[in-house]
Amino acid sequence: MSMFEQLTNRERVFEFLAPEASPVDVRHGPILYLEDVNVSFDGFKAINNLNLTIDDGELRCIIGPNGAGKTTMMDIITGKTRPDTGSVWFGSRHNLLTKSEPDIASLGIGRKFQKPTVFEALTVFENLELAMATDKRILPTLTAIMKPEFRDRIDEVLEMIGLKQLRDKPAGILSHGQKQWLEIGMLLMQKPRLLLVDEPVAGMTEQEMERTAELLTSLAGKQSVVVVEHDMGFVRSIARQVTVLHQGSVLAEGTMDQVSNDPEVIKVYLGEEA
Numbered sequence: 001m002s003m004f005e006q007l008t009n010r011e012r013v014f015e016f017l018a019p020e021a022s023p024v025d026v027r028h029g030p031i032l033y034l035e036d037v038n039v040s041f042d043g044f045k046a047i048n049n050l051n052l053t054i055d056d057g058e059l060r061c062i063i064g065p066n067g068a069g070k071t072t073m074m075d076i077i078t079g080k081t082r083p084d085t086g087s088v089w090f091g092s093r094h095n096l097l098t099k100s101e102p103d104i105a106s107l108g109i110g111r112k113f114q115k116p117t118v119f120e121a122l123t124v125f126e127n128l129e130l131a132m133a134t135d136k137r138i139l140p141t142l143t144a145i146m147k148p149e150f151r152d153r154i155d156e157v158l159e160m161i162g163l164k165q166l167r168d169k170p171a172g173i174l175s176h177g178q179k180q181w182l183e184i185g186m187l188l189m190q191k192p193r194l195l196l197v198d199e200p201v202a203g204m205t206e207q208e209m210e211r212t213a214e215l216l217t218s219l220a221g222k223q224s225v226v227v228v229e230h231d232m233g234f235v236r237s238i239a240r241q242v243t244v245l246h247q248g249s250v251l252a253e254g255t256m257d258q259v260s261n262d263p264e265v266i267k268v269y270l271g272e273e274a
């Protein structure tokens with residue numbers, strides 16, 4: 001084929017026209033990397049020279065008193081808030097500060113907000129099916145049901161979130177805890193590389209908390225999980241590495257025992273209770 005024919009060959013997608021390669025490159029470093037990040041709201045520094053790295057497959061808990069900057073940090077990672085300065089990388093390839101919120105989600109960063117937002121009138125199965133559909137306007141049953149790999153993924157996720165027996169029940173009848181698991185399942189349908197989970201056990205019963213601990217620890221390894229949580233008992237039950245945020249910076253990092261014996265951390269938490 002001549003050069004002219006090659007250039008005019010419509011079948012061929014030239015590399016510069018192809019969508020950006022999405023694999024997250026973690027061969028030489030962490031899956032998430034924040035360096036010297038700063039954010040001010042009307043002159044108030046919510047995030048102050050924040051440095052944070054999350055390794056591939058890690059389960060990290062982020063704690064910190066009210067107003068420490070935990071939500072703002074999650075907003076920066078997902079592209080909802082843009083920092084004034086600093087760098088935020090997803091693997092070594094993706095500079096998240098140049099990407100939109102939907103692009104960041106499609107790169108494989110899923111976020112679970114505190115309040116569950118499942119579709120109550122749809123069954124558990126249909127909720128998962130809907131999460132799989134890229135175009136939410138199309139009733140996914142029409143397309144997804146045709147593809148056996150979608151069904152397999154739904155079965156796999158139902159197993160993971162422990163809702164197999166309830167697959168054909170409307171999500172509206174689920175308990176608060178079960179709705180939270182379903183929503184985690186909806187995120188898992190897209191096979192994210194990094195899951196950000198905001199206060200997963202708020203309002204849960206003791207038993208639901210135990211089940212959530214099992215679910216989150218079972219996810220780690222397969223994907224990286226960052227959990228923001230106020231419930232210290234829960235954090236202790238799942239955490240390997242804990243990061244303590246205070247006034248928009250990392251105050252301490254280590255195991256739960258290390259951080260809870262850190263005099264600076266004790267001072268900050270006692271200050272909050274006083």
Ligand SMILES: Nc1ncnc2c1ncn2[C@@H]1O[C@H](COP(=O)(O)OP(=O)(O)OP(=O)(O)O)[C@@H](O)[C@H]1O
Binds near residue numbers: 044067069072073
């Ligand atoms: N859009 C905004 N405009 C002004 N101030 C903001 C905005 N978002 C956050 N802040 C402030 O930034 C600080 C950090 O807030 P952030 O919500 O990130 O803390 P947090 O650690 O998540 O707190 P909590 O544990 O109470 O949820 C707070 O003082 C908050 O009032």
